[in-house]
Amino acid sequence: MSAPQQPALTLLYDGGCPLCVREVTFLKQRDQRLHPSSPRLAFVDIDAADYDPNHHGGITYREAMGRIHAIEADGTVLRDVEVFRAAYRLIQLGWLYAPSGWPVLRGIADGLYGLWARWRLPLTRRPNLDQLCSCRSEAPPHHS
Numbered sequence: 001m002s003a004p005q006q007p008a009l010t011l012l013y014d015g016g017c018p019l020c021v022r023e024v025t026f027l028k029q030r031d032q033r034l035h036p037s038s039p040r041l042a043f044v045d046i047d048a049a050d051y052d053p054n055h056h057g058g059i060t061y062r063e064a065m066g067r068i069h070a071i072e073a074d075g076t077v078l079r080d081v082e083v084f085r086a087a088y089r090l091i092q093l094g095w096l097y098a099p100s101g102w103p104v105l106r107g108i109a110d111g112l113y114g115l116w117a118r119w120r121l122p123l124t125r126r127p128n129l130d131q132l133c134s135c136r137s138e139a140p141p142h143h144s
Contacts (some may be wrong), residue, residue, distance in 0.1 A: 005038040006037060006073050007040060007041055007042035007073065007074060008040045008041070008072065008073050008090055008099065009040065009041055009042070009070050009071070009072055009073070009078075009086055009087055009090055010041075010042040010043070010044060010056070010070060011024070011027070011041065011042070011044070011069075011070045011083060012044050012046050012056060012059060012064045012068070012069045012071075013043055013044070013045060013046065013068070014045075014046055014047050014064075014065060015045035015046070015047040015048060016047040016122060016126060017047075017120065017121075017124050017126065019120075019124060022028070025045050026123050027041055027043075027087055027091060028041065028043065030093070031090070031091050033089060034092060040090040040091070041087060041090060041091070044056055045130075046061060046064040046065060050094070051064075057069060057075065057077045058071070059069045059077065061132075061133060061136055062090045062129065062133050065121075065129055065132055065133070066117060066129060067079055067080055067117045068080065068083045068084075068085065068117070069083065070083040070086060072086070079114050080110060080114070080117070081097070081100050081101075081106075081109045081110055083112045084097050085097040085098070085100060085101055087135075105143040
């Protein structure tokens with residue numbers, strides 16, 4: 001019996017964001033339907049209390065909450081719209097996001113995503129990024 005295949009892409013998502021959860025649910029269901037024995041996508045809830053950047057490309061909670069990130073099987077970190085292009089390719093819907101990678105449209109897509117990332121928390125009635133991060137403050141560094 002062979003070991004399960006490592007996912008091609010691990011998406012870091014905000015489990016406290018209803019729109020993010022809806023997108024993850026769609027991606028999971030589509031991936032499971034297409035690849036029932038070895039899903040191509042994995043998901044990590046950055047809002048979970050046990051989120052550890054050391055296990056996820058060193059991407060801090062603040063970074064992950066500020067913009068979407070994903071980690072490819074080889075450790076390459078993707079950000080912003082590139083995450084969606086990669087995820088949708090893996091679930092055979094790459095054509096939906098393909099235009100967002102075309103030279104002229106890439107800047108527009110990235111700009112629109114930047115606006116979404118900036119306003120996502122207030123639009124979903126969540127505390128701002130500084131408030132969320134203060135709830136997760138790390139232990140102060142030890143001084144020798």
